[in-house]
Amino acid sequence: MKIKGFIKDVGGASRVTKARLAAFENASPASVKDDPIGNVAREWHPGKIDLTVTEIRTASPTSKTVRFARPDGGKLPPFYAGQFISLDFEIDGKIIQRPYSISSAPYEAREGNGFVEITVRRSKGDGFVADYVNDTLAVGTAVKGNMGLGQFYYEPLRDSRHIMALAGGVGITPFVSMAKEIAHGTMDADLTILYGSVASDDIILKDTLASLEGDRVHVVNVLSGDEPDWAGERGFLTAELIKKYAPDDASYFICGPQVMYRFLRGEIGKLGVPKRRIRFEVFGQAKDITAFDGYPVEKKDNTYTLTVVRGIHEDEIPAKATESLVVALERAGIRIETACRSGECGFCRTKVLKGDFFVCPESDGRRGADRDFGYVHACAAYPLSDMTIKIPIE
Ligand code: FES
Structure with missing residues (x-):
């Protein structure tokens, strides 16, 4: 049976090859101007x-x-x-x-x-x-x-239909976009937003959010500051508060300041939410790289020499141990392409030719092969010695 199937496959493949060659033979010599797939891309x-x-x-x-x-x-x-x-x-x-x-x-x-x-x-x-x-x-x-x-969007094949949004400060913005799209009827999901602010004056797009509330969009403002007249929720986005509003089997989307991420990892951990149901918006450049595990704090005051190779050009610029390679390059007026500035997108992928560096563990979006072959994402890498890097020519 197997031999028979094999012969059939070979016969079929040779028929396809013949048909292709015939199509090439009979094709019009005129060049094809229309490229519908390329146009969509x-x-x-x-x-x-x-x-x-x-x-x-x-x-x-x-x-x-x-x-x-x-x-x-x-x-x-x-x-x-x-x-x-x-x-x-x-x-x-x-x-x-x-x-x-x-x-x-x-x-x-x-x-x-x-x-x-x-x-x-x-x-x-x-x-x-x-x-x-x-x-x-x-x-x-x-x-x-x-x-x-970026990857911080609702994907029905992956996410639960009910989005539990945990926002802090200006981290409310992607959820405003989601709330608008849901209220408009062009996104099929339910959204509950727990939005933490210090004071009521800090609530960003307060009226917009209020106008979007309805059957499918719920907004709960939570104040951590001491505001005597505030009638709503108070404190931080604790496990207890999240539990009060979260439906079973929600997908958690989290966007806010870096300190909030650390806090919420602990709180969501208490609720036993599976990892596949938790999505963090990219972290942004680390506010204080010295606070991360593994960073050698004894080097924090050092400034190193960064040699930057671009084609036949070579520049030497100063690079502080607490600033990413991207910041050092920008400070020196050397352009490097960036997008997320959080180690995720790879736009700033850079080859390290020499030297030691620290990669922010929260923002290490490198592929395994890139780690093996000495590439870093320059927005998430910090010099720990004099370094030589090679960046693409703009
Ligand atoms: S800008 Fe996205 S990885 Fe550096």
Whole structure:
């Protein structure tokens, strides 16, 4: 039987080969101009596109929502609610890239006069781009954007239909996008948001969230600060509070400041939620790399020499032990492509030719082969000696 099947397979394969050769023989010599599959791929992933700021409005006393559209009125690339956009701002003559979760909904990008929005909170002194967006960015400014990035979105084949969103601070933005899409009827899921803020003034997009509440979207604001008139939930997003609102078999989506991630890992652990049901938005660049297990704190005050090879160019720049290679490069005015700045996407993949480094354990998105062959994601790698790296030429 096996031999008979084998002969059949060989016969079938040779018939396919003959048919292909005949098709080549008889093909028209005219070149094929239409490339429908390539066209769809280019529409979905056009890479960096030109955008213009078309509107800026207040989202809370400490944050602003910025709307972007294509200057030629063209279509925006599609994205899933929860994904992020990487934006290139020109600040003081330098191009600075930053990722932001998209706070508008996919349907708002699809419709006529489509737009995409981000919501950015003013920094507490450690984020000059956040302050630039809040204080300096103006309607009419041109930027470049790469959108539809990241894995933080609802996937019905993988996730439970009920999303339990745990948000802190400006980490509410991807859930605003999801809530809008659900309320619009173009995302088939239920969403419960537990949103932690310090004070009621800190609640970002409060009115927008309230307007989206309905059968499928529930928002619970939780204040950790001491506000005597607050009638809602108080404290932190503890296991007890989560249990009060979470349905059985929910998928947990978590987005917020880095300290909240550590806290919530413990709280969700107490609830026995299986790992496959928990999704964290990317971590962002580590606020304090010295706090991570394995970081050699005795080196924290060192500054090393970073030799950067780009084609035939070689530059030597200073690199602090507590700043990622990306930050050292940007500080020296050397461009390197980034998107997530969290070690996940691989846009900043860099070959290490020489030297020691530390990789942030929360942001080590390298593949096994990359580890073996000396590649790092420069946004998540920190120098621990003089180093030589090779980056692509822009
Ligand atoms: S920018 Fe995404 S991995 Fe570095």
